Amino acid sequence: MGAPQAAFASERDDARIADLQRQVDELRAIVRTLQAERAPAGMAAATPAATPLAPAASSAAAAPVQLAAAPATVPAPVAASAKPAAPKKAWYEKLQLRGYTQLRLNEIVSGPKNAASGLARIRSVQDSGINDTGNFSIRRARLVVQGDLSDRVSLYLQGDFAGAVNNQSANEPRQNFFQLRDAYADLYLDKHKTLKVRLGQSKVPFGWENLQSSSNRLPLDRTDAINAPVPGERDLGVVAYYTPPSIQKIWDELSHDGQKLFGNYGAFGVGVFNGQGTNRVEKTEGLMTVAMATMPFRLDGLGDAFKGQVAEIGVYGLKNKFRPEIRAGGVSTESYQDDHIGFHAMLYPRPIGFQAEWTWGKGPQWDSATSTIRSSRSTGGYVMALGRIKESPIGQIMPFARWQHYRGGWKVSVNAPRLETDEYELGVEWLPLKELEFTFSWANVNRAEADERRTGRAKGDILRTQVQWNY
Structure with a gap:
């Protein structure tokens, strides 16, 4: 080239x-x-x-x-990017749904199932299924919606599908209607949630066993004396609760251990309510005032025999005016003094425990001597021994023995009849699964019937069984 x-x-x-x-x-x-x-x-x-x-x-x-x-x-x-923050949940995504149902079978095995007009029969204000023809009954079918709306506000809504509606055709009641039990909001006043204000329809802080959920109680029913000042346990009003962290820590440990506590209530509570009772229209201008204080404490300092044991004591009181329903129809035009005080004491079972409550006061009750309603003295309470076998080949077993006594009115029945109750009860609760509980009990009763037209007291024995499923 x-x-x-x-x-x-x-x-x-x-x-x-x-x-x-x-x-x-x-x-x-x-x-x-x-x-x-x-x-x-x-x-x-x-x-x-x-x-x-x-x-x-x-x-x-x-x-x-x-x-x-x-x-x-x-x-x-x-470089790996930082994990994106989880999206904030809407309030309705933080709600939880739970509840329980109780199926009962009551059988009067001795004593007057029926009686001549004017004489008392074996009956209970705590369970209408105790009667001459009662077999199976749904005592409670509760459904609860609860959750946090924000860091400072939560809601609680509970209904019962086992409510009854009276005064139907031929005065025959209808069973298993949905009835409101609780409808309240909690407003937390500090970030640690030690102080809260509860607004709406909720339990009245009077009586330890009144505050304890029926799903958590060992005996099938509450006692007449403790329940009489607040039958139904609830009213419409405002109540403040305060729980110091040291007390909350003890309750958290007991709850983690599976003990039967009294629920989401404070160590100190004070509130005002309508005073007419659950789902009833207010009839007086005044408000019912109520206060309660309870204090759990450890017994480790008493020696090895008490290691791990927790005791609890408390007091409570309420002041109210009440108008009962009357036989002639409607509600009394007179307001009756309805004031009560009481105390509770207990030793949580590890494995043996004790529980007792007593009340004194005055409330509306029928006076047979004058055939009128008067505000009269009422007193009574209960003592219960209980045990706990936490683990066994067949599940947890909790036996109990309870004696109750009451003399006083039952203000939510027509004419506020006077009750006279003495009862001994032996029973056992068996939990083969955490979702399933069985209770078997025998009671020897000596009771006046909640009807001022029937006199005397009925004596006899009742066998009772309940199965409860939790969901």
């Missing part, structure tokens, strides 16, 4: 190399842009510097044109 031809070939190779170098530079610029977009903020994408192509040979005799091998461009590792 002549000199002119060699010079032309060299210029052509230089132009080709320059064009290739330009394309490589453009590709590297694109890679750097993509890496910068993928890298976290504040981190530069590392891209190797451009490597120039090797110079071409200047003579015709030179070897064929070679491009210098450019190092492979490996994208710089992208």
